[in-house]
Amino acid sequence: MLRLAAVIYVLVATVLAGSAVTAMLALKLSEGWQIAAAFAVGLVVAAPVALLLGRKIYTAIAAPAAGSTIRHA
Structure with missing residues (x-):
């Protein structure tokens, strides 16, 4: 999950830090x-956001869909 959160952090940090700088300007x-x-505030705020998104995506991928049956051939 941490690798997924790290990839998401790169994207989220760019967006939040850029938005914060744009707002200042x-x-x-x-x-x-x-x-x-x-810029620093954007980077710091991005960390918990990336962890939250990473956890939600990881659990959604790991958990089977409700009502689905997996049949192997």
Whole structure:
């Protein structure tokens, strides 16, 4: 599950950090430390989001669908 969460983290961190930086620039907060702080907050917030999504996807893949029967030939 951690490998799946790591792959998801790369995608989620990019989106959240980029969105945070874009929001800062839209608010006319364009000093270096403000942009870096928004980027860092996006990276930190992405970790629990990626773990949550990874856990949900992993359990959905691992658990058989309700009502399905697996028949081997």
